Amino acid sequence: MDSTFFHRYDEAFLAFIAAGELRIPVHTETGRALGLHQRAWCVAGDHGVQWRPASGRGAVLSFTVTRRPYTPEFPVPLVHGLIELAEGPRLICRLDGVTPEAVAVGQAVQAHFDRQGLVFRPALDDGNKADK
Structure with missing residues (x-):
């Protein structure tokens, strides 16, 4: 697959984040949330996919702690977690x-x-x- 094909989905996700919105791709016919990192749904193109607001609720599946500073904006210890959203998709994010x-x-x-x-x-x- 062409990496730019997938990149536009990353751009859409990050544009929503920059606007202060957590949105996830959803199959419009089934209402099923589509995984952000399991991109098989991208093969079908944009047909039947819509970005919808996520509840923001989730659970920690795993986490890691960084104790070495790499930038002043992120003081240590810095905790990142693999979060499973209530809707199903998973993402890695700062805790x-x-x-x-x-x-x-x-x-x-x-x-x-x-x-x-x-x-x-x-x-x-x-x-x-x-x-907030």
Whole structure:
């Protein structure tokens, strides 16, 4: 496959993130969320695919901690997690508002936006979103 074919989907996703929106591709006929990294759905082209707002709810599937600084904008320790969205797609994102020792696989998280972009923070126990 041509890499530019896939690249436009990355551009669309990142444009939504830059606008402060978490959107995912959804098959319009079935309503099924399509994986961001499993691009088999791209082969069919744009027919039947629409970017829709995601709930922002998810769970930590795995995580890693970076303890070596690489830029002042991201102080260490820096935690990244593999997040499974409630709708199904998975993405890797920065975890904020939680220490490395407090992160747990299966932990409920909620999407937020800060100056650097998309982050996930621990979800509140009552199911409400944490403040931005």
